[in-house]
Amino acid sequence: MTTPLTRARGAAVLAAPLAFLLSWPARADTQPEIRFLPAYFSGDFGTGISTSMTYLPLIFILGSPRQEFRITVPFLSVTTSQPVTFVGHEIIPRGSGGRTIESGIGDVVAQEEYFLLEGGRRRPWISAPTADATRGLGTGEWDYGPGASFIQPLGARWNLLGEAQYVVRGDPPGTDFRNTWWLSGGLQKKLSGSTSASFSYERLRSVLPGRPDLVDLILGYDHSFARRLTLRTSVFLGLSDTAEDYGLSAGFSMR
Numbered sequence: 001m002t003t004p005l006t007r008a009r010g011a012a013v014l015a016a017p018l019a020f021l022l023s024w025p026a027r028a029d030t031q032p033e034i035r036f037l038p039a040y041f042s043g044d045f046g047t048g049i050s051t052s053m054t055y056l057p058l059i060f061i062l063g064s065p066r067q068e069f070r071i072t073v074p075f076l077s078v079t080t081s082q083p084v085t086f087v088g089h090e091i092i093p094r095g096s097g098g099r100t101i102e103s104g105i106g107d108v109v110a111q112e113e114y115f116l117l118e119g120g121r122r123r124p125w126i127s128a129p130t131a132d133a134t135r136g137l138g139t140g141e142w143d144y145g146p147g148a149s150f151i152q153p154l155g156a157r158w159n160l161l162g163e164a165q166y167v168v169r170g171d172p173p174g175t176d177f178r179n180t181w182w183l184s185g186g187l188q189k190k191l192s193g194s195t196s197a198s199f200s201y202e203r204l205r206s207v208l209p210g211r212p213d214l215v216d217l218i219l220g221y222d223h224s225f226a227r228r229l230t231l232r233t234s235v236f237l238g239l240s241d242t243a244e245d246y247g248l249s250a251g252f253s254m255r
Helices: 004-023
Strands: 031-036 039-043 051-064 067-080 084-087 090-093 100-105 108-117 120-122 125-128 143-145 147-154 158-167 180-190 195-204 214-224 229-238 246-254
Touching (some): 039 229, 067 084
Antiparallel strands (some): 031 246, 039 246, 051 067, 067 100, 067 108, 125 143, 143 158, 147 158, 180 195
């Protein structure tokens, strides 16, 4: 069982590399980046429970031509007609009760990417149990797993995108979540030197046996106003009962 002390230790573990990121001296081959990508999702997620969620992730990145380290610190606000738990993009019913509104920090995620070859990368990651499980904002347990992705140019304007992750789930007391996989594939087109659009298909295995996979269609549009500032927008369309009905995201990244 993860106690408040354990969650505090998890936060402290991730605070150290975050402090390292913010204090890292500028170098020609190393570049810090901050992303703030607010999103809103609505639907019943296959539970019959009306749910709306505001997701506010603050992402800190330190990258070089061969490596990228990132930390995602999410703030969640979940409004539902009955209590639920948010588990890795999935909504799970959490006992009986009436309308609930829960807000707070979700589970912090740390990722380290290694670019093995041009167009390919490996992505081990870990999720620290910083969310309050009693409020349904996360499991309050450690998750971790490997991943891999690639970006393959198709001519001067098109890129083929692909990514896969395997998630080893921590189990809160009284639950037995299964490990899950996540797959994504799509295309990106450069509309100009500063603008691109993308189309991707994502599929996530449910943590509950017998429950349908979460399937999404995502349309993205990015525009760089300057070399250091980029507007990032996305529209999410749920293609399965367990996914959201729709979602919207608009934010920015700054180098």
